[in-house]
Amino acid sequence: MVTSIFPLQIRDACLEKSGTQIIGPINLEILDRGCTVVVGPNGSGKTSLLRLMHGLEKASQGYVKWNVPRAQAYASQCYVFQTPVIMRRSVRDNIAYPLLLRGTQRKTALKEADKWLENVGLEASGEKKAHVLSGGERQKLALARALITNPGILFLDEPTTNLDGASTKEIERLIGQAQAAGTRIVMATHDFGQARRLGTDVLFMYRGRIHEICAVDDFFPTPSTEEARAFIGGEIVL
Numbered sequence: 238m239v240t241s242i243f244p245l246q247i248r249d250a251c252l253e254k255s256g257t258q259i260i261g262p263i264n265l266e267i268l269d270r271g272c273t274v275v276v277g278p279n280g281s282g283k284t285s286l287l288r289l290m291h292g293l294e295k296a297s298q299g300y301v302k303w304n305v306p307r308a309q310a311y312a313s314q315c316y317v318f319q320t321p322v323i324m325r326r327s328v329r330d331n332i333a334y335p336l337l338l339r340g341t342q343r344k345t346a347l348k349e350a351d352k353w354l355e356n357v358g359l360e361a362s363g364e365k366k367a368h369v370l371s372g373g374e375r376q377k378l379a380l381a382r383a384l385i386t387n388p389g390i391l392f393l394d395e396p397t398t399n400l401d402g403a404s405t406k407e408i409e410r411l412i413g414q415a416q417a418a419g420t421r422i423v424m425a426t427h428d429f430g431q432a433r434r435l436g437t438d439v440l441f442m443y444r445g446r447i448h449e450i451c452a453v454d455d456f457f458p459t460p461s462t463e464e465a466r467a468f469i470g471g472e473i474v475l
């Protein structure tokens with residue numbers, strides 16, 4: 238039996254940069270189901286929290302611990318950056334790349350990439366150089382490249398910033414599809430509509446700390462703190 242990477246346990250974790258604590262202490266447990274949307278004002282620490290969870294940053298105090306050894310957990314995670322990293326090769330090769338890294342034969346990897354090209358609507362662009370893609374197309378490529386590995390957890394940092402309505406809808410469809418297929422989602426977003434459409438629970442960051450965590454259906458109509466109420470109302474929260 239394969240051991241689950243969950244729960245992810247974060248205990249008293251802090252992250253320091255240039256001698257300043259930017260987030261923490263954070264206490265959080267992530268179980269294997271759902272879509273957690275991370276919201277909060279600019280600079281409240283959403284990206285830093287995602288990076289800490291994924292292991293791109295190391296806790297200066299406390300710990301971030303998966304249910305399995307770190308390397309095993311890392312192999313089952315993907316992180317899609319706000320500005321996706323695009324490799325200087327074709328769109329198709331970009332998508333196949335994670336499978337090639339894992340030792341899949343090139344022919345099989347490309348066949349799988351073709352399925353994903355179709356799923357994300359990039360089938361006409363497979364042979365294009367990836368760096369010519371538009372912003373929305375790049376996000377689709379990045380999602381396909383993440384999902385081709387069937388990750389246990391997917392971290393998304395503002396996946397639809399600067400995208401038009403149709404591209405946003407398309408990206409949300411792919412995220413919903415991944416969640417339905419069993420991938421745990423943790424996503425930072427400034428889009429409340431998106432948070433309501435995709436999220437199961439909300440994590441509200443404020444001044445580097447988790448200020449509130451609850452079901453999406455409770456957070457927006459009845460936030461339990463004054464800061465969250467002000468934030469949802471579009472007031473400046475400092």
Ligand SMILES: Nc1ncnc2c1ncn2[C@@H]1O[C@H](COP(=O)(O)OP(=O)(O)OP(=O)(O)O)[C@@H](O)[C@H]1O
Binds near residue numbers: 259277280285
């Ligand atoms: N490498 C770094 N060095 C120093 N400070 C940093 C570094 N990275 C982030 N910070 C600071 O940490 C704080 C949290 O940043 P972070 O990017 O996590 O916020 P955010 O909530 O994702 O913001 P936004 O909504 O604007 O994307 C900010 O004040 C930022 O300036």
